[in-house]
Amino acid sequence: MVKQPQNDGFVVFDHVQKSYDGETLVVKDLNLSIGKGEFLTMLGPSGSGKTTCLMMLAGFETATSGDIRLDGRPINSVPPHKRGIGMVFQNYALFPHMTVGENLAFPLEVRGMGKDERETKIKRALDMVQMYDFINRRPAQLSGGQQQRIALARALVFDPSLVLMDEPLGALDKQLREHMQFEIKHLHESLGITVVYVTHDQGEALTMSDRVAVFNDGRIQQLAPPDELYERPDNAFVAQFIGENNKLEGVIETINGAEAEVRLGTGELIAATPVNVSKKGEKVLVSIRPERVEFKPEMMPPGAHMIDAEVMEFIYMGDLFRTRLRVAGHDDFVIKSRNTQGQTMLRPGEKIKIGWSPADARALQP
Amino acid sequence: MAATDTQPDDPQVLRTVDGVPLKTALAVASRRARIRAFFLVVPLLVFILLTFAVPIGQMLSRSFTDDKFSANMVELGKWFDANGKAAPDEAAYAALAADLKTASEEKTAGNIGTRINYELPGTRSLFTSAARKAKDLEPPFKEAILALDPQWARADLWAAMRSASAAATLNFYQAALDRQIGADGNFEAAPENVQIYVKLFIRTFVMSVVITGLCLLLGFPVAHLLAVLPLRHASLLMILVLLPFWTSLLVRTTSWMVLLQSQGVVNDLLVALGVITTDGRLEMMYNQTGTIIAMTHILLPFMILPLYSVMKTIPPSYARAARSLGATSWTTFRRIYLPQTVSGIGAGGILCFILAVGYYITPALVGGADGTLISNQIAFHMQKSLNWSLAAALAAMLLAAVLILYWAYDRLVGIDNMKLG
Incomplete structure (x- = not known):
């Protein structure tokens, strides 16, 4: 399962703030500790501050206040070329006037490395991404995926202990992107490097990371391993941002430790797990994953409160059936069922009863 | 695909509804399109022939012939x-x-x-x-x-x-090269006091190189600034760069005369600041200095614009990548940025140089005795001495020099690499 690296604070953001115009903070009081060898992803919508954090770490932006430490050493005033951090850019940024070999030689030359040593390292790095045959090509003669591999090899060729990746797979098509996700993941595992990865693609974040930091509005909303992030979101933003999600508004009727009952606006009573709410009568948003909703009475999990639903739309998606329901006055409630042998295909207009395990319904502050 | 290779009477040949082989029909249609396109460019073609090719041809032929004597004697x-x-x-x-x-x-x-x-x-x-x-x-x-x-x-x-x-x-070429036929019928150098053209050619080329170099030196940072500034500021700066184009050449040149003459603004300012004494006023006008300053100013946009168009296409991520790979800002500039601007430098350089080599008005107004260029001498022979054949010979040599330069540029850098905007 998920490897939990020892968190010795290899990269530390300590009360970091960043403002471009002196008025609004793009990054607000960021505290983050990344362990050595960890694969950490910064995930968030555009403008959430994740790229700014990466740029501060790389040295292209300076923190307005707070400390950034790399391996225990404050790096706020260290210029980017002395940080020794490998970086992969979204558009690859391979130097167009140099061959693949020259591109890889560049970081070694500026470090004053001898020719023999350079060639050994270049060969090793290119072999790592299976691109040694392309050493004499120019970047323009390579496909997007090949350029991506070269960019990766270039960021790794000088043996940095930390590699930053800024949406590196954004320009690739879906299939290649998924393939490269695994390749990067494998490289990370075999080299033992620390990776800080920025993306706005939640699937990518969940697939690759040891931990994911979800950014919004300049703050980390939740920092957790992928499974926890998906199954136990801390707040309404994370619940909405990661994966598809149904939300029902209501008021807490009873609360008893880890169990609560919520009265919906239309009068139905449902079971839920309170997350960041504690008081009776408090307004809550109950979030339920579409695939955790059950509609067959014989399969209903224990403790489920069943409520009425009407089928609005049925979409055949191949491996999944996606059914849109009207629940508690809203007609955007979605359930997903796997296309297994004998699965029920619901018809629009059909009246059914749905329910879920109270553990899967999380009552969050709206 | 195979059908195109088969015999005409082969049943597999693709035919139109009328029974004409498709290949023939396509050829006819595309020929018609080509002819139509040709007729659209005919006016321009005729214009170019009449105003460009014919005069140049005439100039070249005139540089080799003069029948004022032979026709009458x-x-x-x-x-x-x-x-x-x-x-x-x-x-x-x-x-x-x-x-x-x-x-x-x-x-x-x-x-x-x-x-x-x-x-x-x-x-x-x-x-x-x-x-x-x-x-x-x-x-x-x-x-x-x-x-x-x-x-x-x-x-x-x-x-x-x-x-x-x-x-x-070939007498006119001989004269243009400061040669003469001596009494014994051999080629020899003309007397020192009448040798002017070779010196003038050399001066023209040297000054053009200096002016082009100054344009590059001054224009490169401006073009870079234009390329990296936010759009709002960049368009303001672009207006300043283009402003000279909207002002008459004569106005610009005479303003330099106002600024640079010995009783001019610059000298007055320097005297007032105590940098120079009234007796030691700088001679910046009616000499090479004046020509170089005024022409650098006038040709600057021709350097900035091609540079800008190239720099605009260089994403800032290259510089960032180089920095993250461990290069200092100087190394980044020298090894990453500069090589990518070569096409712009080449285009701007060759444009400035060719314009400078043939420049006439500015050197005529501010050049004085030693700041004039070969084009001023050509104009002299056209207008004053009326030795059109010598003027044509000088012009032909200038043309040849520029063409040789162009060829050399093509061999060294490649014309395909040139970006003019």
């Missing part, structure tokens, strides 16, 4: 054809007398004299005065003509007439 021409380089005898003088008589009747003595005057300055009056008295000449002509003026016996005069008796001549 028919008899003497015949004698030269028959006798070659022999010393002029009685028959030669008789032919000369006959031609001078015709010249006086047709009033062409001035033209004839002008042609010989190109080669031997001060000989024009010899012809005009002899022509006036030509109808009174009696045999023996040699003595009669020598009696008019003993200069008629000069060997170099006869050599000049011999070479002018053919319309086609």
